[in-house]
Amino acid sequence: MSATTTTTYDPNTRRVPPLGGFNLTLLGIELRRMLRNRRTVVFTLIMPIALALIFTNQKGAEDSAGSGNVAAYILISIALYAAALTACANGAMVALERATGWSRQLRLTPLSPVAYILVKATMALIMGGVAIAVVNVVGAIEGKAVMPTHVWILSALLGLVCTVTFAALGVFVGYIVPGENAMQILGPGLAALSFLGGVFIPLSTYNDVVRNIAYWTPMYGVAQISRAPLTHDLPWFAIVNAVAWFAIFVAGAAWRMSKDTARV
């Protein structure tokens, strides 16, 4: 019996979608939506390329660093920063979609809240991955950065894993700061944290006081981790730092979201 000629509706013939509604069509449309957004393209693709080209052309970029050179060190750092920023922007969109009532619209469909978050997290990872890939491809073509291939790959993957922390930060801040203002805080904020956390400038150039503060900031741990394949230098407190900030941001995001759900 086809649905259009039926005279009654039998609930027993109806199915629940698998995976709470998570599917590839959804990801495809979300991805297209992202790439149409000029702001996203600038933050994800153009700005990181510019930063990578500027920083790797500094004096001393060819000096050796770990199993490669300083340009490689810079490239990994810029890729991490670009991915973190992109993930943040993706996270902040969750709150924006809530504020505009789109999440409420989605509640009229079988999409489960967990699947929704999974879609957003996947999008943050994909876009973060694109940012990392773009920076690395440009770096490879430019030819200044020197490091073994496995270091290249490993650093990129570690950077990608670390971006999840910043997707959670984006969700958290997105809920606290309403609307599109979230990125106006997250953009400069993340740049400041990156300077402080030794992403753009090595911590060894800071004085003791600043350096001791830097160890506690969110960018420090992830930067150390993603550069570890190159530098072979990974202090235990860098790992503690990364895990702790991940836990803090996820808890914060979950807390704000659960408060908000009470109202939907």
Next chain:
Amino acid sequence: MSQNVSSVPAIRLDGVTKDFGSVHAVKGIDLRIHPGEVVAFLGPNGAGKTTTIDMILGLSHPTAGSAEVLGLKPRQAVARGLVSAVMQTGGLLKDLTVRETVAYTASLFADTRPVDDVLESAGITHIADRRVGKCSGGEQQRLRFAMALLPDPALLLLDEPTTGMDVEGRRTFWSTIRKDSEKGRTVLFATHYLEEADQYADRIVLIANGTIVADGSGSEIKALASGRTVRATVEDDPRRIADELRTLPGVDEVELRGDSVRVHAKDSDAVARYLLNQTTARDLEIEAKGIEEAFLSLTGDSEHPHEHEEMSR
């Protein structure tokens, strides 16, 4: 139509209440809506219509009582695409096109109608590639309607569905709805227009201050609303007075309990005049039913034109 399917109500609410802090938005609603019915949920703004619809959709949980849709919990019914809704507050993504929005929603259901069919029946094929942000309010409303039709729902909930539509759009909208209900789809729509309810619903459920004050066909509801109840104490020959009251024009019902008489009439003034002038009745009271209050804000009453104007603003 198989027996066990048709015997399950499309909507079943049992003693449903909803409090928001100290505010009692819904104060105990019992309601059964049968498959294939087109029912208007009529009431003034703030009567509890949206709150009740939210509970039928599982968007919020009753403070007390239970809500069931086609014998299932509301969220289970939504997950199976059996219930869908066009809500006042549902947002859209401005940066998606109309077609992308429908395709996005379609991908979430296990079984759906083809995207192009739905665009066609909602009358938005010609704007399928337009960004949602560039669509008018009426076009966006038709898009929401298209999204609601995707799963071929057994129950469709509409919250003030024709807001923002012009007269022509409204007519097309309702003819589509009526056509679908002939196939067995149940429709519950909230409105604060008596005319819309009367014209398009088989049954009107009148809600005011969080309770159902009347439930019946359009003409039954309108008849109810036009009367008031007069109460008085009549000590001298109450039976004769009751009989005479029955002969007065516009009197629907006369009830006598001891020396207390209760009269429901369209023209309460005539009843009062008779009682006071021609009998020794005392302690006379005229009371409007709860329904009256609800109707005042729905239809306007010639005695309170200013009040109505304020409400419609």
